[in-house]
Amino acid sequence: MIRRFWVYIEQEDGKIHPVAWELLGVARRLATEIQDELEQTGDQACVEGVLIGENVEGLAAEVFQYGADRVYVADAPVFKHYLNNIYTTALVSMAQKHQPEVLLIGATTLGRDLAGSVATTLRTGLTADCTQLQMGVGRDSTRKLLLMTRPAFGGNVIATIICKNHLPQMATVRPRVFPAALPEPGRKGEIIRETISIAEEAINAQILAFIPNDSSGVKIEYADVIVAGGRGVGGSAGFALLKELADELGGVVGASRPCVDAGWISYDHQVGQTGKTVRPKLYIAAGISGAIQHKVGMQDADFVLAINRDAHAPIFETATAGIVGDLFEVVPNMIQQIRVLKEADND
Amino acid sequence: MFHALVSIKQVPDTTNIRIDPETGNLIRQGVPTILNPYDAHAVASAVEWKRKLGGKVTVISMGPPAAVSSIRECIEMGADRGILLSARQFSGADTLATSYVLASTIEAVHAEDPIDLVFFGKQAIDGDTAQVGPGVASRLNMPMVTYAIAIREVNTDERYAVIERKTETRNESIKASLPAALTCEKDIAEIPFASLPDLIASLRYEPEVWTAESPIAFDPAQIGLKGSPTTVFKTGTPEKHVAGEVVKTVDVGVETAVKMVLDRLAMMADGNTILGMVRQ
Amino acid sequence: MSTKSDEVVGTQGKEDLPEVYVDDLLMSIKYFTDENEVHLQLIDPETCVACDKPCVSFCPVGAYQVQEDGHVTIAFQSCIECGSCRVMCPHNNIEWKYPRGGFGVSYKFG
């Protein structure tokens, strides 16, 4: 028997969302976590991708490099653009046919939209926004289950959820929660073409137009440097100062929720439980007290520099380095020192 | 006549939840429950279209008896009818069981008084899952437009609506056949400041309370804990990170403090300068 | 019966008060912020430029801040509606009203 670990390979206009690489890394690890069971039963574990779209078969090669053993491809003009019920129909019928044990979907706007519909149609459970995934023995269970850990109550609690009697065990994972799998050039796999018939009358919605929006410029989830501000920044003017530092570092500006709520900066910049999860190399938290809701969004940054006037601010517990001081003195000084360093670098 | 149904949830105000650092337990004391903010915007949008087209807005919510206050808030905003699904058997429901109850309820309301649009908030702030809306729409076989930021057109005669939704990269204008479902961002409509007569009407409003047996006899195997494939295996508190080195500007001065962290950062990046690290 | 305060010997002279980051105090307060209406405004912003701006210190939530050019800004979102500025502004320069019904500070404990 094959125990299948599925990853939905999200693509739009022929571009694969990087969360797919992160999920493939997770799926591979999960498959190795049941090695002991496989040895006992003689079963086999496979990491498999699911690609839905038009002219997407060519993308499979890259999916193999990131660790998929097999890719199921539903390639047809009807899948040109994502539409909830058409993609749901496709993914559901493939899952019903191949019976994956685990199905992982990125918690992107598209992924969340799809996952809820697919899980309900398959009448199975779904755990959203998982921050840890592990194969382990649940209570009263003979076979290892997917242990899905997610924050609850605004990140104040973490809960581990299991889905014992229903398959697939479905989880969504936010981008940047897990590191991406390392690609293995030249790695090959098997393409399985799926024919999905979509009845004309089942198409109950159509895309009339695409409209560029203002958020397309900000992509803080994938930024290497984020200079984020909290209440201590005091207003839009303070964010201009942070922007200056971010520009100097080639980074982007982030914000904690109160600043977004107060209208100092747009939601696209929000880091935290209700905002984005980020994993930059450098995260500068200026005037952010560090409420748990914020921490869950940035705690995986490689280097966290906290700047806060209050030495007791919880952000210092998460910080790699901290400066207790007025950000309006510290940040301008930092900009200046970096400029000096840069000049020295250029010489 | 236009009929909108809005599915709402009363949630603990998560901006107010704190954790006891000693025991790791949730501090529930003083945490108010509120109408899920996204749902409020969904209601506002439904009411706006009702006022434009004529018709009515029905609000449903699954929750404890105290959720009446959230339903009243919707009536205050201009909703006409409120149904509270409240029964012990509903408790412990995950998204699958919740979507069953909501979908069955919507079907029942629809049978009595056909629905054009089903509104949801984009997500509940207590769970942030954003899964119930799509789940319900799938069960009802309705087109689902998530992350809606504007409703451009509702044509009840030709049976379609044009809804603009926001994705990560762009906005999409979607034409969906009616009845359709949508989950709403806050942009969809501003919360109105109710007139005094509307407010007073809401204060006096008593929503219908539907139980697990009546008027719909729900399948006991599909509701509450029983109908939920997922269960909580264990709970814990998030790991604490080890705090790094902290310098105070009052002790060393701003200049030195900044220099110290920049040096530290340079060390982290394998002897490269901060600029080198950042340029990687 | 009046006694002048300069006769007091016990006053401890000038001392540095502890630095308090008022935003951290405000984190404990629940607000319903009215995004559509501002309830606190300066009547004439120019009046503040010449004033010695006691509001900046006495406001218990630090809502009043001085800009570099000497103008005063009000972070009305932080206001807890105590009325100190209404009573104390030396120039009666604040248009002070309550936020619209339901908005503003909402004490959880009080």
Add this chain to the structure above:
Amino acid sequence: MTSKQTQNGKIQFDVIVVGAGLAGSAAAAVTAQGGLSVALIERGQAPGAKNSFGGALYTHSLEEIYPDFWDRKPPLERPVTEAGFWFLSKDGLVNMTVRGGALGRQPADAYVALRAKFDLWWAEQAAQSGAFIIPKTTVTDFIRDSSGKIVGVDTDRAQGRIYAPVVIVCEGVNNLLTLKAGLSKSDLKPKAVALGVKQLIALPADTINARFGLPDNSHGLAVTVAGDVSMGLTGMGFVYTGNDCVSIGLGVTLEELAKAKIRPYALLQRYLNHPAIAPLVAGGRLMEYGAHLIPEGGWNDMPKLYTDGVMVAGDAATMVNALHWEGTNMAIIAGKEAAETAIKAHRRQDFSGKSLSEYRERLSKRFILKDLRQYRNLSRFLENHPTFMDVYPNFLNDALGMFFTGYGKTKKDLYGDIVRSLTRRRPLIKVVGDMLAFGKAVMGI
């Protein structure tokens, strides 16, 4: 709800009460019990949302509104079983509190409370009596008929007029409506209001018991803290123990605070850092910070309490006795007396000022006007005698400190030192003058 409430599309009640605080909900409850229809209008999300105090409530006033008060399971914190004064010097504390005796009575005479919780419950009791609570609505002005007589109120909502022949204004310290009704000639004076700031700090009940020397959770402490709290400004601190929280704060005269350019939260933090205070709250978590004005003008600044169609009660009517931290009880009783007057006025169908003057007569028979009159010179006295904020608390600390360390010293020298520690601060003759003046101010002579 009676049919009266919407006549020809007009929202009409017998009585309107503005503000669901302690005074307002008491007034609404008594009015409703008297068989009248009453609208209780509150601008907060819910009653209590805008209210904050030290503080403790006084049983006599609560029981006066509801004889079955205790059967209603009020959400109170600890009973006050120990009360008194702490006098702080720079680094010391003289404790003068009383427990047992009268403080051991059951139920206690005072209970610590959290206003957001209590006021919500207090308003719910009024609703149970039949009052109609309209929350989330700010009263902006009065409606007057063609003759200028007040016949209702206008609110900030569309179609927001509410009519009633009597309006009881319980709007709190910011007396906007009292001014609009013409009851106050001038706005609050900065020297006659105190700014109160406090932190509510969470601590486990056992820790509170241990730190404050309370035998168990059914004992509580309420103290007035004088001395090194206000940096010489006219003001006092307080400490109250809740079930699992400590309320700690201070009130100082707004005008002095503004002149001294002291940030109130920094002053509060300084107080919290005091060596005698810090250990009491160490390790606690800030539950809530709050600030509120306290009208301390008392008798001298009191508005006229009634006019045609309007009565005013509570903070809006400066019903506060600053020295005794009394105010909540005055508000409640005044609310009740205003309601009784409104009921009588309805019986007489006479809502003129003359008819409503009964309200003032009722108050003059109670402790409210008597006490306020007696203490009328106190605030001016304290303003002119900053020594009470500084010299005497420090002296007390020095004196007792010397008394309990002067071992091996001749007691004559010891007493001499003690006296000198006072006279160094203030000549003896002035001390005598201060004491006499204090007595006069309190006695109201």
